[in-house]
Amino acid sequence: MKNLLYYLFIRITTRHALTALKIYQTIYEGKEKPKSKKTVLNKVEKKKVVKEEQPKFSVDPKKQEILDSLHYLKSKEIKTKQDKSSISMLEGVLASM
Numbered sequence: 001m002k003n004l005l006y007y008l009f010i011r012i013t014t015r016h017a018l019t020a021l022k023i024y025q026t027i028y029e030g031k032e033k034p035k036s037k038k039t040v041l042n043k044v045e046k047k048k049v050v051k052e053e054q055p056k057f058s059v060d061p062k063k064q065e066i067l068d069s070l071h072y073l074k075s076k077e078i079k080t081k082q083d084k085s086s087i088s089m090l091e092g093v094l095a096s097m
Contacts, residue, residue, distance in 0.1 A: 003028070063097055066090055 006028070011020040070090045073083050 060097075063094070066094055066097075070094070 007020065007024050010023050010027075011017060014020045014023065070087065073079070073087050073090070076083060079087075
């Protein structure tokens with residue numbers, strides 16, 4: 001904001017805009033703001049998930065879907081209350097099949 005006011009004052013006292021710009025650059029050439037340092041964020045390493053092999057024999061698609069979701073829920077590191085209740089529900093469904 002200060003720079004704009006300085007330029008406007010110089011512009012009012014001179015005839016041409018280019019002349020005012022040259023005067024402004026001459027006076028304030030060395031007074032540039034220091035550039036801010038760029039920060040580099042560390043890359044987060046992703047864990048590679050190894051899938052356990054499923055049985056080779058043919059399984060009902062619905063049962064296979066339940067087994068897959070159960071395996072996913074059990075392999076989560078941090079389980080919520082909803083995850084725990086879903087695990088017990090899925091185990092109950094599998095037992096009844």
